[in-house]
Amino acid sequence: MENRGILLSEKEKEIIKSCFYMALEEGLYHFNRIGLDAGEEDIKGILSKFGMPDTEIEKFMKEAAW
Numbered sequence: 001m002e003n004r005g006i007l008l009s010e011k012e013k014e015i016i017k018s019c020f021y022m023a024l025e026e027g028l029y030h031f032n033r034i035g036l037d038a039g040e041e042d043i044k045g046i047l048s049k050f051g052m053p054d055t056e057i058e059k060f061m062k063e064a065a066w
Contacts, residue, residue, distance in 0.1 A: 020050075021047075021050075021052055021056070021060075024046075024047065024050055024052075025047075025060055028043055028046065028047075040061065043061070044057055044061065047060065
């Protein structure tokens with residue numbers, strides 16, 4: 001079977017991952033803003049399921065001031 005994936009450099013992968021996390025964080029912010037109140041543990045669980053490292057999750061939680 002032929003692999004038709006796009007080959008990306010490590011830098012490109014990091015840029016894409018950062019953009020994905022920013023979009024996910026923005027979505028979670030608006031999720032809470034419209035009143036679908038997610039608790040801190042819910043937010044941590046969602047970010048973790050999407051592969052965000054624990055150190056980044058803690059940084060996000062401090063910056064977002066949930």
